[in-house]
Amino acid sequence: MDLAKAKVKKNLLILLYVANGILVSLGWIMALYSFPRLPQIMPLWLSFSGQPAFSVEKSWLYFLYPFFQTVFVGGFWLLSRNHFLQDWLSKRNLSSLRLHPALEKEFVAVVLIFFNLIFIHIQRGLIFQAYGIEKSINQVYFYSLFGIILLFIPYYRFRQKMGLRGNDSHSSG
Secondary structure: OOHHHHHHHHHHHHHHHHHHHHHHHHHHHHHHHHHHHOOOEEEEEOOOOOOOOEEEEOOHHHHHHHHHHHHHHHHHHHHHHOOHHHHHHHHOOOHHHOOOHHHHHHHHHHHHHHHHHHHHHHHHHHHHHHOOOOOOOOHHHHHHHHHHHHHHHHHHHHHHHHHHHHHHHHHHO
């Protein structure tokens, strides 16, 4: 791979990490800004399929959403930078399931953006439900985010196969 392509890939990865950092920060900003303004009775969990929401007196438990968002994103970011997954797959003869390390880091960073959007959407739903603006989350948007995440799996597999073919043709000529 030539130097210019490597620099572009590194810059893309940095941009994806920055985007994730911004989204995690946005989750915290939204929680910190909205908490003092929430009514005394607030939902702590949303209604996903018509059941009543779980409401409580205003509680610091509301901050579990940005906390878990941070732990989730940070945990997967650390795992993508660690060789734990590679070692685990190797021990189980599943190394073929693994993406090329550069693609794997990009895949994790892109997918985490969509998980950040899911966390933020749930928080937004709690705020809107507390004020009676909406009864739940926007299910089309919510499930579309999961669908997009699932579509990234074959997309990155395809990118890996195309990259390997490209490398094979260069090495044989």
